[in-house]
Amino acid sequence: xIFLDFEEPLEKLFEQLDKLKEVEEEGIVDVSETIKELEAxxxxxxxxxxxxxxxxxxxxxxxxxxxxxxxxYINQMCSKFIELHGDRTFSDDKAIVGGIGTMGxxxxxxxxxxxxxxxxxxxxxxxxxANPEGYRKALRLMKLAERFDLPVVTLIDTxxxxxxxxAEERGQAEAIARNMFEMAQLRVPIICVIIGEGASGGAxxxxxxxxxxxxxxxxxxxxxxxxxxxxxxxSWDQKELAAEALxxxxxxxxxxxxxxEIINExxxxxxxxxxxxxxxxxxxxxxxxxxxxxIPKDELIDRRxxxxxxxxxxxxxxxxxxxxxxxxGTKK
Amino acid sequence: xxxxxxxxxxxxxxTRNKMEAPEGLWYKCKRCKETTTMKELRDNYFKCPSCNYxxxxxxxxxxxxxxxxxxxxxxxxxxxxxxxxxxxxxxxPERLEAAVKKTGLTDAISVAVGKVARKPLVIAAMDFSFIxxxxxxxxxxxxxxxxxxxxxxxxxxxxxxxxxxxxxMESAYSLMQMAKTSAKLTQLAKAGIPYFSFLTDPTTGGVxxxxxxxxxxxxxxxxxxxxxxxxxxxxxxxxxxxxxxFQRSEFVLEHGFLDFIIDRKDLKERVGDLLAMFQxxxxxxxxxxx
Numbered sequence: 035x036i037f038l039d040f041e042e043p044l045e046k047l048f049e050q051l052d053k054l055k056e057v058e059e060e061g062i063v064d065v066s067e068t069i070k071e072l073e074a075x076x077x078x079x080x081x082x083x084x085x086x087x088x089x090x091x092x093x094x095x096x097x098x099x100x101x102x103x104x105x106x107y108i109n110q111m112c113s114k115f116i117e118l119h120g121d122r123t124f125s126d127d128k129a130i131v132g133g134i135g136t137m138g139x140x141x142x143x144x145x146x147x148x149x150x151x152x153x154x155x156x157x158x159x160x161x162x163x164a165n166p167e168g169y170r171k172a173l174r175l176m177k178l179a180e181r182f183d184l185p186v187v188t189l190i191d192t193x194x195x196x197x198x199x200x201a202e203e204r205g206q207a208e209a210i211a212r213n214m215f216e217m218a219q220l221r222v223p224i225i226c227v228i229i230g231e232g233a234s235g236g237a238x239x240x241x242x243x244x245x246x247x248x249x250x251x252x253x254x255x256x257x258x259x260x261x262x263x264x265x266x267x268x269s270w271d272q273k274e275l276a277a278e279a280l281x282x283x284x285x286x287x288x289x290x291x292x293x294x295e296i297i298n299e300x301x302x303x304x305x306x307x308x309x310x311x312x313x314x315x316x317x318x319x320x321x322x323x324x325x326x327x328x329i330p331k332d333e334l335i336d337r338r339x340x341x342x343x344x345x346x347x348x349x350x351x352x353x354x355x356x357x358x359x360x361x362x363g364t365k366k
Numbered sequence: 367x368x369x370x371x372x373x374x375x376x377x378x379x380x381t382r383n384k385m386e387a388p389e390g391l392w393y394k395c396k397r398c399k400e401t402t403t404m405k406e407l408r409d410n411y412f413k414c415p416s417c418n419y420x421x422x423x424x425x426x427x428x429x430x431x432x433x434x435x436x437x438x439x440x441x442x443x444x445x446x447x448x449x450x451x452x453x454x455x456x457x458x459p460e461r462l463e464a465a466v467k468k469t470g471l472t473d474a475i476s477v478a479v480g481k482v483a484r485k486p487l488v489i490a491a492m493d494f495s496f497i498x499x500x501x502x503x504x505x506x507x508x509x510x511x512x513x514x515x516x517x518x519x520x521x522x523x524x525x526x527x528x529x530x531x532x533x534x535m536e537s538a539y540s541l542m543q544m545a546k547t548s549a550k551l552t553q554l555a556k557a558g559i560p561y562f563s564f565l566t567d568p569t570t571g572g573v574x575x576x577x578x579x580x581x582x583x584x585x586x587x588x589x590x591x592x593x594x595x596x597x598x599x600x601x602x603x604x605x606x607x608x609x610x611x612f613q614r615s616e617f618v619l620e621h622g623f624l625d626f627i628i629d630r631k632d633l634k635e636r637v638g639d640l641l642a643m644f645q646x647x648x649x650x651x652x653x654x655x656x
Binding site for chain 2: 195196197198199201202203204205206207208210211212214215218219234235238239241242254255256257261262265266267268276279280281282287290292338339342343345346347348349350351352
């Protein structure tokens with residue numbers, strides 16, 4: 035098990051537990067009571083640590099190297115899954131995966147960012163940072179879903195869309211913009227789940243849907259705390275401050291009304307019990323697909339657009355209007 | 367010692383009428399370093415008379431350049447608020463206040479309705495001088511309201527983009543403006559109303575990755591920086607020098623994401639032509655819907 039810095043008390047307890055288990059295996063001394071006590075202590079320590087996570091700690095958890103990724107969830111949730119490749123225009127992006135699966139008897143089209151599980155695969159997956167063809171593959175699959183009236187589930191986990199020369203040449207901005215435009219009018223239910231990192235355009239490029247969920251220990255924001263720190267504070271060292279200022283945690287996002295629901299993770303985070311996490315996610319998805327499928331298509335799209343149209347905070351100042359309206363252009 | 371002497375001290379223009387172009391009587395071109403008078407620059411559509419460099423200008427300048435004469439500002443009553451109590455080196459409300467004071471504007475986009483070649487047009491133009499032309503809730507809402515207005519009155523929409531991207535101080539609210547503006551544009555498209563997206567220097571980040579790239583017609587000023595990621599970020603990521611002309615309008619046109627590039631002196635005429643050519647479709651739809 036890999037422990038993060040703030041999990042240090044836990045790490046020590048687990049070390050003790052391991053030692054005790056060795057002693058138990060030797061079978062000379064009965065330590066079962068002590069083990070039970072220690073396990074209870076681990077549980078309460080976990081509750082304490084995980085009950086008071088800061089924004090930055092959630093960011094670290096969302097990047098935990100043992101955290102389950104898109105393909106893990108899909109394979110756990112589906113009895114059958116066929117991965118579909120390619121954008122039919124340029125190539126097959128490895129940072130966004132997708133395909134068609136059977137989840138609890140229901141055919142579902144899945145799309146999601148995919149990170150690698152080891153150094154080699156991380157490179158192969160480009161660290162979950164997609165190129166335009168990734169977003170275009172996602173759109174192709176969503177259009178497929180629309181044609182055959184299948185619900186779409188997108189799983190989001192990216193540090194951002196890839197900032198590279200080729201990505202710009204092939205229109206990264208256009209690919210992301212086009213996806214949002216098409217997703218707004220897609221005539222099937224769309225459910226988006228932030229399963230890890232939700233960074234900016236790279237996330238929202240497959241993130242416009244009827245319902246948007248966040249797993250408990252994830253983040254979603256307009257920029258990563260590191261980049262925010264480097265731009266606004268002009269130094270990489272203020273990432274913890276930036277993480278707080280950005281209000282990027284699931285509870286913050288729910289409070290702002292920008293997501294629909296938080297999906298709780300097993301105590302200690304998704305990586306401590308991935309199978310259980312997949313079960314919880316599947317339950318949520320099934321319930322939501324059933325509910326959304328009952329809504330007539332036109333109404334579904336109206337609701338979707340109205341939901342996004344209502345996002346934003348501003349105020350209206352009345353007196354300034356008249357002054358401004360009286361000021362008209364004079365140039366001939 | 368310079369060759370030229372300033373005749374009048376200080377800034378003569380009232381803040382209200384201030385142009386985004388440099389102040390004073392003389393203008394030194396950023397590119398060719400040639401000096402020219404402000405009047406000459408202004409008469410030349412804010413382009414350098416010797417090298418045709420398009421100087422960055424503001425929303426009001428574009429309104430003056432494009433509209434036939436009078437225009438009416440709309441939705442100017444909307445104001446940004448600090449919903450997150452965002453503090454970096456400065457609190458967000460202070461940044462807003464400073465931007466309002468500096469520019470005389472109320473946010474990074476202004477919407478106006480007027481006529482071009484006697485045909486109605488709504489223009490939403492961004493100001494880079496207002497916190498880098500960043501998109502927050504007010505920018506998103508003004509665009510959304512402009513779209514509703516265009517649908518109701520059946521008037522074409524032109525958005526002039528000039529922005530570094532999303533406004534970080536509004537965090538996820540600003541991110542959602544990408545989804546909001548894109549979703550609203552689908553309603554305009556469904557209503558059969560043309561949307562002209564005009565990209566100027568610079569158009570990057572969340573603005574290029576939403577409404578700026580979604581025009582029925584996408585066109586740009588010469589040599590404008592247009593892209594998703596900023597050049598500095600790309601350079602840091604790939605640790606290589608970027609090719610000459612990378613992410614400039616000509617590059618973006620070459621790769622198929624722009625319909626054409628237009629010199630500022632031909633802008634008004636081209637917009638008029640577009641309006642005339644798309645007019646019949648707007649009218650036909652009107653006849654059908656009524």
